[in-house]
Amino acid sequence: MTTSTITVEELIRRHADDLAYVAEAAPAGDLDAFLDQLGTAAGRFDEAGITGHEDLETAAVLLAEARDNTEETSRHTLLHRAGELLTPVWEMTQEYRDMVGG
Template sequence: MTTTTITVTDIIRRYADDIAFVAEDSPATTLDSFIDQLATAADQYDTAGITGHDDVETAATLLAEAGRAENEAARDTFLKRADVLLWQIEDMTSEYRTMVGC
């Protein structure tokens, strides 16, 4: 059984544009800036009443843990868990865009 390795770069590439829109910033290019934008976006989603904002907060925590992980296996686990929680970002951002009139 083969498993796909997910990297920080993969996660940022997948979600940075949507998160940046909601955070009203340019797309993040580093893990730290992406985590900061996730926190801002989670607040924005919450304020807009969009379901899933708590998953975004949890993903930010998991990504921070991944950045501090001392071994590859732990880092990979945190990244995979964060990626699973962020799968709905495109839909959440689409709903947010509709709410703000974009």
């Protein structure tokens, strides 16, 4: 069984709009901005009592590790795990929108 290769760019494309909404910023265009917004969103989800904010913090750590990792298999593993942890971002953002009336 093979798994598809995930990239930082793909993760940013999938989640930038939702995280930007929560962070009240323009969608991230690079990893540094994405990590910043991920941290902001995790904090706001925490303040709102939205379950899963810890996973976003973990995903940010994994993405930073992947950025600094030169070994392809390790990098792929880190990105794959970060992608799994980011899966509920859309639902979390919808819950946040409902709470703040957006």
